[in-house]
Amino acid sequence: MTSFTFEGRTIEAEDGETVLSALLRGGHEISNGCQAGACQACLLRSGDSVPRAAQNGLDDTLIERGIFLSCQAKASDIQSAERLDNEVFPRFAAKLVDKQWVTDDVIIASLKVDGWQGSPGRFIRLHSSDGVSRPYSLAAPAWMEPEFVQLHIRYIPGGAMSESLKSATVGNAFEIEGPFGKCCYRTTDQQEPILLIGSGTGLAPLYGIVTDALRKGHEGPISLHFGAATSSRLYFQLELKKLTDQHPNFQFHTYADSEVLENDRVGSPLDGALKEHAKLDGYKVYLCGHPNLVKAGQRKCFLAGASLKDIFADAFVAA
Ligand SMILES: Cc1cc2nc3c(=O)[nH]c(=O)nc-3n(C[C@H](O)[C@H](O)[C@H](O)COP(=O)(O)OP(=O)(O)OC[C@H]3O[C@@H](n4cnc5c(N)ncnc54)[C@H](O)[C@@H]3O)c2cc1C
Structure with a gap:
């Protein structure tokens, strides 16, 4: 005892x-x-x-x-x-202003949050009016107005927050708390290479980080590798393509395990990323999404030479 x-x-x-x-x-x-x-x-x-x-x-x-x-x-x-005082992570009133299904299981929800100040890539705790709360990463592109947040939410049938969001309509009230975590653009050297690897809605924070880096004038190569179970579950490709057209230092690759379409690669985004970037000394690495991918990524990227302090990860572990 x-x-x-x-x-x-x-x-x-x-x-x-x-x-x-x-x-x-x-x-x-x-x-x-x-x-x-x-x-x-x-x-x-x-x-x-x-x-x-x-x-x-x-x-x-x-x-x-x-x-x-x-x-x-x-x-x-x-x-x-002891418990934390409320001021450590204040809660903000939020209103749903837009909701789009971008695949049969991904909702993009935009919320207006009074008093909010950005933080693309980090995560918040979303509280619904029926008392459910879950963490979600901030996908909000850096050029979004600071008082808006954008979340990419995978719909899980029967999931408490999934069902709340499925039935939510524009104008519904939520609260957000945070931001939490360390996954955000935090480079002091604008030339350094950045590697981002994710699966599913793990794209949300990675997209937030990429847009923030580009808006802040990052000059080093930024390489995003993003996968899903099937090609039909890969989303946001037009938005990513637009970024590659505007920023020659940004490139992305998409991966699927099965039902793979022509433009996507077969297999894991982690393996694909490490095939292209075998030595990660001097890189900043971001890993988000499925817990197994994130865990394996932390180990493999460290073994490939990335310093532990330069690996940022958010595993989407279920409550
Ligand atoms: C740091 C962090 C950031 C996150 N960011 C995001 C994000 O940006 N987008 C996002 O979609 N999710 C994100 N998540 C996951 C999210 O918080 C919820 O766990 C998820 O949305 C399920 O919540 P729910 O209330 O709908 O389901 P719950 O009511 O929590 O779960 C219902 C059932 O589904 C199972 N389940 C939960 N998640 C999964 C899953 N992924 N696959 C299969 N079964 C599952 C549960 O074990 C349970 O049996 C994040 C998690 C963490 C820890």
């Missing part, structure tokens, strides 16, 4: 138990989602030291404030914890 203090109370925890698990077992209401360190729903703060492994993927400003992922911290590794 071990124990820590939570907002003035002593919490007993089993050996090896996480902070989140001990708190939930004790009947404390702690928001949480994937419990795999990806969605950042369970953030808490500690005034004492916090293991770095419980801060993976957090922005430096959060790390400095002792904020950590309670699903990743072992109870035995912390002395105290």
Whole structure:
């Protein structure tokens, strides 16, 4: 047994138990989602030291404030914890202003968010009026008005947020909270190569990052490799083609596993990207979408020479 203090109370925890698990077992209401360190729903703060492994993927400003992922911290590794004040991640009122199905399972939702200030590539927590909340990445192109966000949402039949969005109509109210994560254009050297790899709606943050980089005048090569199960599930190709026409330093390749059309490559975007970019020293690498692709990508890109601090990833782990 071990124990820590939570907002003035002593919490007993089993050996090896996480902070989140001990708190939930004790009947404390702690928001949480994937419990795999990806969605950042369970953030808490500690005034004492916090293991770095419980801060993976957090922005430096959060790390400095002792904020950590309670699903990743072992109870035995912390002395105290408390919930975050509302001002750390404020909530903004949002209104659905446009909704388009771009394939039979991808909805592009645009929302007007009063007081919002961009952040293409990072993710927010979308709250529906019926109390469901889920993380979604910001696809919003950098030239969109700052008070608008655009999300690419894969519709999962029966999924709580999927069904909320399916039935939502223009004018419906939502809230967004955030932004979270580190996936955004953060290059200081405008010549450095950028490699982006994703699957499914993992295109959302990658598109946000590419447009932000191009708008900020990035001059180095930017290469996007993006895949889906079948060619019919690949979307946004016209938008991407438009970018290649306007920016010679940007190129993209599309991949599908089956029912592959002429312009797409067969197989995985990760393998395709690494075939073309065998040595990744000096690259910034972004990986988004299916958790297996992201996990394999982090390992393979590191082995190909990318520095760990230059690999940014958001795995779309389900709640
Ligand atoms: C950091 C982060 C960023 C994300 N960004 C995006 C994004 O930009 N676009 C996007 O579409 N999603 C994104 N996701 C996933 C998203 O948060 C939800 O998990 C997803 O939309 C399903 O929510 P739901 O409420 O519709 O389904 P739920 O009610 O959560 O799930 C219903 C059922 O479907 C299963 N399920 C959930 N997801 C999948 C899946 N992908 N494939 C198969 N079965 C599934 C669940 O296990 C459950 O059994 C992101 C996740 C994370 C952690």
